[in-house]
Amino acid sequence: MQLTILLLTAMFLQRPATAHLHPHTFLTTPEIIRARGYPAQTHHVTTSDGYVLQIHRIPGGRSGGQGVGLNGLNFASSGKNSSSNNRGNQKVAFLQHCVLCSSADFIMNDPDQSIAFILADLGYDVWLGNARGNVYSRRHVRLSPIQPEFWDYSIDEIARYDVPAMLTYVRKVTGSPTISYVGHSMGTTVFFAMMNYHPQINNWVRVMAAMAPVAYLHNARIFQYYATIIDALEISVTQLGIVEFLMNNPGTSKLISVFCSPFSPVKAICSAIRLFLFGLNSDYVDKNYQSVILAHNPAGISSNVLRQYRQFNISRRFQAFDHGAARNQRQFGSASPPRYSLARVTAPVGLFWSDGDWVVDSLDVKQTASELSRVVLNYRVPLGDFNHNDFLWAENAKDLVYGQLVRLLEAYN
Template sequence: MKLAGLQATQWLLLLLATAAQGKSPHPLVNKSTPEMITYNGYSVEVHPVTTEDGYILSLHRIPHGIKDPKTSRQPRPPVLLQHCLLCSSAEFVMNDPDKALAYMLADAGYDVWMGNVRGNTYSKNHVSLSPRKKEFWQFSWGQMAYYDLPATIDYVLKVTQVEELYYVGFSMGTTIFWAMMSDRPEYNHKVRFMVGMGPVAYVSHAKGPLARVASKVRTIETVMKFFGRYEFLSFGFLMDQILSFGCDHRVFTSAMCRNLLFQITGSNKKQLNKEFLPVMLTHTPAGTSVFTVTHYLQEIQSGNFQKYDYGEEMNLQRYNSRSPPMYDLSKVTVPVALFSSNNDWLAAPEDVERLALELPNVVYHKIVEDPMFTHLDFVWAKDADELVYKDVLRILAAH
């Protein structure tokens, strides 16, 4: 532990020294999602959405593309993009416009909406609770599934005045979709078609740091409560500034940023977009609750797709059962297309196959051809447009 702490300290000092040199970072560094969209010449809107339990979410919209201008009379079907764990709407615009999924969809004639779940950079407001208090952070992705996603879908449908939308989820964006449909199956009628990239329900075959600490999940929960830590991995302005310079591909410390990233998600140097690395790392991690992370750790341990396990006593109060209920994937009746990869540490091939077998309406499943394609490559890879997004657009157009 001392050695690891020393290495972390040395890494931070190197980044500080690099930042002090004053090298100019990528022009999108430290720009918000709306600012990045505007920078690239697209129209953008910000919409607040209030959930049933009082969380105020920020929804980002690209109403039309550059190639499909506002004056076009063609109907623009709405598509909702939902991000991964510790991510935000920024994941879908952190690349050149001809390669980022949100811009590609907008230019293909879609009305693009990007969600932000409770607790991330853009959704830290509540009608009565302060994010400085522990009460704000008493949620996991189960609450995102039950409250955030239905509120977001209903809002998009109300604004666009249509009866159904397309849905594209990445990682946790797929988890909360499956869980929502299990708890609120009526939402199957509000989604025309669902695309799941790096789809996650079961995680018993996950690799990497999360898998290694999963057996200590109860200890982690106890320690975090003891120290009063309920928010997880939200970088502030100072760290963003350090990362923006220290992770720039033109400076030597960028290699440390890449190595740290590979330790978490797996290595695919060929697909790493070095130019955008400081942009990515100043937006990710975007923060969440401790319970959101420990919910996944519990599932790695149990091998189940289930609600949060509060312990036998609290489970009896919440669920009238000593163990948490399972989510029912058979209730996801909307047609689904899955995109997975064999080198995905978090959506492992065995777990995706189990998911695909239990979903009743999988109409398409593509395993990305690149054998080294990692989990974050679905939103960060240089060639994600060729390997994934063009097929996503083709599948959506066919439905």
């Protein structure tokens, strides 16, 4: 059996197999952006606790800032095209990724089907964030990723240090005092939590678009169906001392991408894995682009971030990371972690969610909406099997989500 697996692996990794892969499969985020015909920049931001984060920027569209049309409508741009030295651009969008994701997840489709490209063509100066620990943000002024201390962080630190540092930098470079914020999954969690540390940042945000918003998770079907497996995995991770979770290296990226290519005889396994992780396999993702997605995702994160989401589920609370009574007492001044208040989010928020999402349940969205101070849009995707990551990768996300999202952003610009 082992010999068979080795032979199959060797066969798939030969040139004829990789030749069938999409040419973007092993490109970086800036390389994919340029391959699509857009300008790309790479910036670095150092947080106050020493993590060096990489941000990717699309400072202009292919059409010189003119709206390319979405859902049959033509959104005119402000005419203020961005450049590296353009200070004062009033159409700035910052996009923050999900757990185990990176900046790449916002460009995983054709230009008229990817939200980052759509916004760039509409005249937005688009910035793509990367949280500490993912493939683009694995540097620290003092620590190395091989040290466990590097991974001693949770959602709390991403919310307290990473996103504020990136937003501060974007405002400084662009000269724009306000920003439109687009988040998916964890990108929404850290936004909501951030306002408990830095409520003044509400004043920096014109509007926040929350795709698959995550604050409460006690109705999440992924935990209902797989709690036993998830908890067993968490125990194993703890016992083995694993602090970094699921980052593809070049070798595994190549192997997985070839196995999941359109011509692979085992590609059905890839679809089964997607079903296991994200729910109904909606089949709205371009199969020819699946190798690109799997080469970039998962992008790596601290194990504590995944533990914290399980804590949300078990505690039925939106709260800081539970380190245990002793460390909680030292860090928070109480044996239990403090709750995050959604009422401290006073910027206008638009919620985008789907019944087919196994991670974000409609009941949890309802509770989130009831506690936010200013929900200006509560949008349910009108397709029952639209799943958690379809918000990013589905070919029909343009019609089902991005039209509404662009209208929301344009209403505040």
